Amino acid sequence: MTYLPKHTSGILSTIGADGTPDGRGFEFQYEENDRYYFGTANTKDVWKQLAANPKAAFTYMEPTGKFTVRIHGDIHIITDQAEKKAVFDRIDPLVQKMYKSFDNPVFELIYFDHPTCRLAKGFGTSKLVAD
Numbered sequence: 001m002t003y004l005p006k007h008t009s010g011i012l013s014t015i016g017a018d019g020t021p022d023g024r025g026f027e028f029q030y031e032e033n034d035r036y037y038f039g040t041a042n043t044k045d046v047w048k049q050l051a052a053n054p055k056a057a058f059t060y061m062e063p064t065g066k067f068t069v070r071i072h073g074d075i076h077i078i079t080d081q082a083e084k085k086a087v088f089d090r091i092d093p094l095v096q097k098m099y100k101s102f103d104n105p106v107f108e109l110i111y112f113d114h115p116t117c118r119l120a121k122g123f124g125t126s127k128l129v130a131d
Contacts, residue, residue: 003062003069003119003129006030007092010060010069012038014049022049028058029091036071036112037087039095043106050075050110058112065122073115077108084109 005028012026024046029037036058040047050056057072078084081102087109088102099107120126 003067004028004031004036004060004071008060010058012046013057013059014046015053015055016045016049017052022046023059026058027092027095028060029087029095034114036115037091037109038111039088039091039099039107039109041099041106042108047108050077056112067122068120068126070118070120070126071112071115073112075110076113077110087111 007030008028009025010028011023013021013023016022022045026038026040026046029039031037038058054074054076055072056075057070060069062068078087085102088096091109101107102109117129118126119129
């Protein structure tokens with residue numbers, strides 16, 4: 001999807017321990033083969049929430065308000081070390097610098113696999129662009 005620029009910020013929403021939505025600023029890394037990649041520390045609440053309930057959503061609004069992209073589905077955790085290294089090699093260099101290595105025990109790489117994606121132009125009604 002060309003609407004979601006790599007290394008861009010948006011809001012990642014998860015389900016909190018009390019069952020309510022919890023959103024926070026998050027950096028999208030990149031998309032490949034209908035997988036949308038992100039990274040986080042396993043010391044954060046977002047990680048605990050995703051471990052308890054993998055359902056999540058990511059929302060990005062183009063800076064001038066021309067369109068909004070919404071993706072949602074289940075988050076998958078990358079556990080295979082070769083896959084984790086391959087993904088780490090493609091993420092934002094600033095994130096790489098912060099975590100130093102793909103095998104940093106605090107750093108986790110995750111992705112939406114074949115999520116539902118919706119696009120809204122301006123503040124109009126959204127349309128399904130991938131499912």
